[in-house]
Amino acid sequence: MSTKCWAVRQRIIWIFSIFAAMGIGINIAIADEAAVRQSVQKILPDDSIASIILSPVPGLYEVTAGSRVFYMSADGRYLFHGNLLDVNTRKNLTKIRRDALKQTALSKLPQTPMVVFTPPNPKHTITVFTDIDCGYCRKLHREIGEFMAKGIKVQYLLYPRAGVNSKSYTKSVNVWCSKDRNQALTDAKAGKTLPNLTCDNPVQKHMKLGELMGISGTPSIILENGRILPGYVPAQRLENYLSGTKK
Template sequence: MKKIIKIAALSLFGLTLPVAHADENAIRQAFSTSMPEVKIDSVKPSEIKGLYEVAIGANIFYVSDDGKYLLQGHLIDVAKRTDLTEEKLGNTRKQALEKLGQDKMIVFKPKIAKYKIYVFTDIDCGYCRKLHSEIDQYMAQGIQIQYLFFPRAGKGSDSYNKAVSVWCSEDRNAALTEAKKGGTPAAKTCDNPVDEHMQLGAEFEARGTPMIVTEKGTIYPGYMPAKQLAEALESEANPK
């Protein structure tokens, strides 16, 4: 993904993709030639004439109809004051999380789940710990929390190793809760999804933790109290 962003940036300075014709096959061929490791999920015309929308994982890019330029950014409907790209990114995030699967997350379930959220968390992050210390309040609001790990210090860091150890624990929920309280989980290794979590967080452009993602793919960066989050989720589920 870093390579895609780098190429997008270079394109703005005049470097071009070798696309001969403005159609889906030509665009796919151009990516296949320039970035064979990248898998395109879809190519379709955007709201702007002459600009194609290219979905790659949880990201959306734009390619000119002559195939020469690739743009990275958000498309805004000025009159409606609507971020068209963000609306579509919500759907790609939702699909990416569903593809990962709940079995690769640590889930805290209320008795009756009214809402489900995904939380990218760092065991050693202060506000992540604050959120988890109030887990009973989120459960009381009917919010199911599905945790993914995003150790900000990166792979191999102390936080990363704690995440792996928690995942490999016999009782992941209990191990996570203990680690959030400042305990050090017993060092363990096993097959784990931590790297997948981190890759997904990077694709979602996580800037910090906790990062909350709703069922519709909306991102709320940072900590939100249970009641405030429940109100936001209700508004999303039943827009006026």
């Protein structure tokens, strides 16, 4: 065999070996992801898993579910829940990822249908995750007239914390399916019984959005700059936050 033919043959063998190695690598990655998913499904319902990707650490997968970020070994045996730090850059990679998930959720707000109370001359807008049966949510809503007088538009996302099989969820659906949602929400928060209604509604979408944003309690108030204020905040203090006089 001539030197030229030998060189061509070796090059062909080298090319095939590269493709073979790539194929093996892809198959291993697929197998690892399957093992991770199988393990995660034991502790989380499948529909809550947003993504499973390789982390910057070899052999460690990043799993996101809602606003939660955790890590699992490639064989699916070991799970780590905590902050992953890059010592060289001194960056908290977990926080960066979690913040990115929240920003993605925030970007969906303008396209999300809500129950909206709009003042005659809007100056500011707040978005509130609310539970109809939550005491502090009711206290906040009792100030809706003051919000309107201050020019603060209030956008409500229905967030029954007890879940889809709860009375709060049914009340949320009844509110959404009412002809006058604003009045229905006000009545429900005042303890009045609404007619049982059914219709296409975004309540579960609201709940999913809250999960993505890491909402764990109500009311949760989102300011125009994306800042989240947990719990009840009086109208005057909210106006101060919105105008920048309070930080």
